[in-house]
Amino acid sequence: MITAEQLQAIMPRAPADVVAAHLDPLNAAAAEFGIDSPARLACWLGECSLECNQLRGLEEDWGPSEAQARYEPPSHVATELGNTQTGDGYLFRGRGPIQITGRSNYQQASQALGVDLVNQPDLAATPGVCWRVAGWFWSTRGLNELADGFDIEGITRRINGGLTDLALRTAAISRARAALGC
Numbered sequence: 001m002i003t004a005e006q007l008q009a010i011m012p013r014a015p016a017d018v019v020a021a022h023l024d025p026l027n028a029a030a031a032e033f034g035i036d037s038p039a040r041l042a043c044w045l046g047e048c049s050l051e052c053n054q055l056r057g058l059e060e061d062w063g064p065s066e067a068q069a070r071y072e073p074p075s076h077v078a079t080e081l082g083n084t085q086t087g088d089g090y091l092f093r094g095r096g097p098i099q100i101t102g103r104s105n106y107q108q109a110s111q112a113l114g115v116d117l118v119n120q121p122d123l124a125a126t127p128g129v130c131w132r133v134a135g136w137f138w139s140t141r142g143l144n145e146l147a148d149g150f151d152i153e154g155i156t157r158r159i160n161g162g163l164t165d166l167a168l169r170t171a172a173i174s175r176a177r178a179a180l181g182c
């Protein structure tokens with residue numbers, strides 16, 4: 001179980017009231033999805049810290065940038081994300097601590113968690129739901145097993161599709177490891 005002090009050490013830029021609002025849902029999701037060892041927690045929280053800018057960006061900033069424009073059909077990226085309708089790129093933009101993206105991920109998470117994220121995608125950025133989404137994503141991608149061996153590159157590839165911000169992710173996981181004593 002993560003304490004407020006540990007979470008604040010992992011995400012030092014997160015406001016204390018935000019840490020408090022997220023602590024219980026985070027711990028519940030960790031238990032629900034077997035993120036139950038210091039190594040798993042350190043990797044999960046380190047990656048989440050980077051993805052959501054230490055709980056200060058639970059919704060992807062939208063320009064749209066050149067990369068975000070590819071989230072819209074009929075692009076190859078949109079197809080991979082399951083975005084089939086005009087506006088899906090924006091509607092199903094990254095949300096939550098792991099920045100779930102794309103209609104397909106929102107549909108799968110909805111079915112697995114029993115929460116209607118397709119018709120209410122903003123729920124994926126709320127404390128009561130976002131950690132369950134992050135835990136579901138983590139567990140369904142086999143990331144607990146990679147975390148057991150601290151395979152940061154493997155984890156990053158499964159979350160991000162490449163090695164974007166690998167040095168920052170490694171630093172965030174190192175900060176989490178220090179806070180959790182692993």
